[in-house]
Amino acid sequence: MKLTGIIAYPITPFTTDNNQPDLEKLGQSLELLLQHGCDAIAPLGSTGESAYLSFSEWKKVAQHSVQVVANRVPVIIGISELTTEQAINKARFAAQIGADAIMVIPVSYWKLTDDEIFGYYEAIAATVSLPIMIYNNPATSGVDMSPELIVKMFKEIPNITMVKESTGDIQRMHKIHQLSAGELPFYNGSNPLALEALCAGASGWCTAAPNLLETLPKELYTLIKANDLQSAKDCFYRQLPVLSFIVAGGLPKTIKAGLALKGLQVGEPRKPLTAANEKDKATLAKLLSI
Structure with a gap:
């Protein structure tokens, strides 16, 4: 599977009592996101508060996302787990419900060796035949995978077909391109780096921005391709x-606040995360008047 363009990250809405995911609002x-021209949907990433969901909730969000998208674009299910066993459980479920790919990031308490x-x-890939996107985001996972390790896994683990690089270091993308002789597609996961990354040959931009900026991210991608x-x-x-604002403020709270400003009430982030305060809402409202 060759993914290109804008890979959009949805939030996970919660009911007003914050008790369960709101599938209707999802x-x-x-x-x-589909109306805004996104080329793929990637539920259950950082924006979707995957780390704060029970396994049962995670499954409901994953299944409903696949059902709603209904093969209009690819769906890439996010998996971030401390244990290999639970990551495998999620990978199996993603395959069972008809996901097109999985995006996998290891989460660390003890520092992991290469x-x-x-x-x-390797264990996840041996369990399912789905394409796997490596997701490197040390700021949230505590795991920093070097370009050398990423390319080694691409070469030696057949299911691994792409990488999302979120460190914000353009040199890492250059290195991945060089080490893989241009064979490993890389995707930008750092919003402020979108222009440089796409100009450097990124296959796409993985972002929550279309939730608020609507068609502008796709417009950027189209202009660079032209x-x-x-x-x-x-x-x-x-x-x-x-x-810059949504990254600095934390994606779940800023995206949810922005959607509310646009008329879609999707609840607050799950505690210990907090909702955006009035000052941040006012700043966001001003920024969204672009």
């Missing part, structure tokens, strides 16, 4: 204040 938010990380991915760099720069700088 469906509405997914439809909006061999342990390799074993984690080699209209001046228009691409103009488009990117229109987005940058919002991109």
Whole structure:
């Protein structure tokens, strides 16, 4: 499977009592992302508060996402687990419900060695035939995978077909390209780096931004593919204040606050995360008037 373009990250809405995922609102938010021209949907990432869901809740969100998208674009289910066993359980469920791929990030309490990380991915890949996107985001996972390790896993584990690089270091993307002789597709996961990453040959941009910026992320991707760099720069700088704000403020709280400002009430983030305060809401409202 060759993914290109905008891979969008939906939130996980909660009911007003914060007791359970609100599947109806989830469906509405997914439809909006599709209307905004997103090329794939990736539920249950950092934006979707995957780490704060029970396994039962995670399964409900995963299954409903696949059902709502209904093969209109690929669905990539996010998996981030401390244990290999639970990651495998989730991978099996993703395959069972008809997901197109899985995005896997190991989460660490004890610092993992490269061999342990390799074993984690190898065990998951041996269980399912789904394409696997390696997700490198040390800021949230506590695991930093080097370009050398990422390319080694790509070469030696057949299911691994792509990587999302979220460190914000463009040199890592260059290194992945060089070490894999351009064979390993890489995707930008750092919002403020979108312009440079796409110009450097990223196959796509993994982002929650379409929730708030609607069609602008896809417009940026299209302009770069058309080699209209001046228009691409103009488009990117229109987005940058919002991109910087939502990353600095924390994606679940800022995206949920922005959706509420746009008329879609999706509840608050799950505690210990808190909702955006009035000052942040006012700033976001101003930024979204672009």
